[in-house]
Amino acid sequence: MVRNIVILGGNSHPELVDNVCNNLGIAPGERILTKFSSGESRCEIKDSVRGKDVYIIQSAADSVNDGFIDLCIMVSACKTGSAKRVTAVMPLFPYSRQPDVPYKKAGAPLSKASHPTKNGYTFESVPGTPHPGITRTQSLGPDINGLDTKLARTKLAENGVNGTTCNKADGPQTPSGAERRNAPSGSSAFNYTTHDYQNHSLLANFKSKPGYKQWVAQAGTLVADLLTCAGADHHVLTECRMDLHDPQYQGFFDVPVDNLYGKPLLKRYIQQHIPNYKEAVVISPDAGGAKRATAVADELDMDFALIHKERRPTKYSEMRNASMMLVGDVRDRVCILIDDLIDTGNTITRAAKLLKKEGATAIYALVTHGILSGDAIPRINASAIDKLIVTNTVPQLEHKRLCTKLVTLDVSPVFAEAIRRVHHGESISVLFQFN
Numbered sequence: 176m177v178r179n180i181v182i183l184g185g186n187s188h189p190e191l192v193d194n195v196c197n198n199l200g201i202a203p204g205e206r207i208l209t210k211f212s213s214g215e216s217r218c219e220i221k222d223s224v225r226g227k228d229v230y231i232i233q234s235a236a237d238s239v240n241d242g243f244i245d246l247c248i249m250v251s252a253c254k255t256g257s258a259k260r261v262t263a264v265m266p267l268f269p270y271s272r273q274p275d276v277p278y279k280k281a282g283a284p285l286s287k288a289s290h291p292t293k294n295g296y297t298f299e300s301v302p303g304t305p306h307p308g309i310t311r312t313q314s315l316g317p318d319i320n321g322l323d324t325k326l327a328r329t330k331l332a333e334n335g336v337n338g339t340t341c342n343k344a345d346g347p348q349t350p351s352g353a354e355r356r357n358a359p360s361g362s363s364a365f366n367y368t369t370h371d372y373q374n375h376s377l378l379a380n381f382k383s384k385p386g387y388k389q390w391v392a393q394a395g396t397l398v399a400d401l402l403t404c405a406g407a408d409h410h411v412l413t414e415c416r417m418d419l420h421d422p423q424y425q426g427f428f429d430v431p432v433d434n435l436y437g438k439p440l441l442k443r444y445i446q447q448h449i450p451n452y453k454e455a456v457v458i459s460p461d462a463g464g465a466k467r468a469t470a471v472a473d474e475l476d477m478d479f480a481l482i483h484k485e486r487r488p489t490k491y492s493e494m495r496n497a498s499m500m501l502v503g504d505v506r507d508r509v510c511i512l513i514d515d516l517i518d519t520g521n522t523i524t525r526a527a528k529l530l531k532k533e534g535a536t537a538i539y540a541l542v543t544h545g546i547l548s549g550d551a552i553p554r555i556n557a558s559a560i561d562k563l564i565v566t567n568t569v570p571q572l573e574h575k576r577l578c579t580k581l582v583t584l585d586v587s588p589v590f591a592e593a594i595r596r597v598h599h600g601e602s603i604s605v606l607f608q609f610n
């Protein structure tokens with residue numbers, strides 16, 4: 176039991192809040208967090224926070240923007256209520272993929288290879304990544320028959336929007352988890368929008384202007400600043416989040432930041448659940464994640480391979496195509512893909528497809544954050560991945576119902592211990608030193 180501490184939860188992940196509190200032996204603090212009909216957030220902290228050490232747990236799940244504003248408002252409310260210190264605990268940090276620029280001069284860097292190679296093999300995952308305007312025409316269940324054809328009938332084409340300026344505000348919205356859950360099977364009620372920067376038809380409408388450098392908002396930095404502002408008067412906002420996409424991001428904050436790691440949990444899963452794991456190969460699905468994956472391979476004394484994405488202009492298109500190439504040998508071996516997050520599932524399913532083609536006998540994908548947005552779940556169900564292992568930094572109950580390949584690892588003991596340590600002024604890095 177920890178004293179003089181208040182744990183509050185946002186609306187993003189109530190189950191994790193309860194589990195963290197159980198681990199600490201305290202009840203979650205009472206608060207009201209609702210919305211006015213206009214959509215504005217309303218927050219009341221019902222427990223006294225005067226002189227207390229307050230921790231607010233909010234992950235970047237479902238309505239990411241709303242959740243972030245709720246968090247800022249809660250931080251501010253606690254400050255106004257004379258909390259001694261307020262710590263934002265973010266198991267998945269919002270906008271952490273956007274401190275860097277997603278565009279290169281010639282357009283989006285992650286454009287897909289749309290032409291089959293000589294032997295008819297393509298690197299596309301199934302179903303394809305949805306683009307803005309694509310109407311999702313069936314439920315998120317495992318049956319994906321006909322989805323590709325239906326996805327091809329894009330709303331952009333139906334509305335004749337292609338070739339005209341696209342107003343993002345008028346575009347389709349990603350449904351919330353609750354909306355997805357309540358959608359009747361076969362419903363065409365929702366449009367899925369993910370990874371706008373991959374949409375060729377949208378990009379084609381935005382010609383770069385000569386003599387002008389295209390700027391892309393670095394939203395991640397702004398989010399860091401906003402959070403600090405919400406409780407900055409005492410310069411005591413600390414952050415805990417697991418496996419930051421870009422570790423340099425830590426330096427953007429003016430306040431202490433504690434970064435937690437999912438690696439020990441993933442490593443333990445490999446050791447305890449993958450038979451003869453020493454004979455398996457650890458693989459990074461792209462060069463950016465190589466350091467992360469080699470760390471696991473080195474610590475477990477395992478072989479390592481890398482999937483390299485190559486981007487070249489082709490005759491067929493002015494856009495760039497990405498092809499994937501395996502560096503290493505996986506023939507007749509079990510493969511363990513390691514990544515920090517799975518969003519649409521495009522990266523990991525394409526990697527799995529390549530590994531299968533190169534002779535892998537079984538494929539595990541171990542990923543810290545299982546966002547699984549859009550059509551990620553049918554895509555995983557249809558993929559060469561045998562088991563997908565994710566932590567519960569975002570809610571996984573509904574995902575598990577829809578995907579039998581999914582295994583989840585509980586992060587609540589790690590977050591509870593981190594909170595206990597921050598509260599007592601103990602080291603956080605020691606937590607990960609021998610793991």
Ligand SMILES: O=P(O)(O)OC[C@H]1O[C@@H](O)[C@H](O)[C@@H]1O
Binds near residue numbers: 272520
């Ligand atoms: O392909 P999806 O799942 O949408 O996105 C996940 C990938 O995008 C990258 O930022 C992550 O590191 C990961 O490799």
